[in-house]
Amino acid sequence: EAEVAQSPRYKITEKSQAVAFWCDPISGHATLYWYRQILGQGPELLVQFQDESVVDDSQLPKDRFSAERLKGVDSTLKIQPAELGDSAMYLCASSPVTTGLGQYFGPGTRLTVT
């Protein structure tokens, strides 16, 4: 069964350091999403790609976060510099062209900033 791949699964970093997460969506899924999930809350969208183009990054803290999907397949989310408040689960999801058919999540990256 096709799955969304993410790495690393866990990351511990010190504040002010840079950190990067990688995601490989389900083959053929044109739409890719990055979410942040704080413990006890639902996932919140950070950025949405349609192929290689950003569709929605309105909730992405652009002073420290960046995301790219250069060839329209896999994607990287970067945080620089990391802050204590960035500690969370970072989830990648993908869907066929329209999200009306549901999104499928990868295993996530648990980030701890010390």
Add this chain to the structure above:
Amino acid sequence: QKEVEQNSGPLSVPEGAIASLNCTYSDRGSQSFFWYRQYSGKSPELIMSIYSNGDKEDGRFTAQLNKASQYVSLLIRDSQPSDSATYLCAVVRGGANNLFFGTGTRLTVIP
């Protein structure tokens, strides 16, 4: 008003009982509705989708949608301890192409 609201629970039911999870949403133009199950420390897993008023059944799960009341629910029949998880309601708003999630309801099934 939040886009999607759920009772955070916890909701406890005995094994074999019916668990009822509820969700309300604010945007009347919303078209697509999903339930995700999330085990502790894991990522959300899509378990049900529903698009039109009424009931949709899949095994022990039944999703119910009432657009007039802006209400969607998930029933789990014959609850098992393995159903113990947080259940997230998610909605695609009208004119949008992304999901808005509730905060989730934590369900515990007691053996």
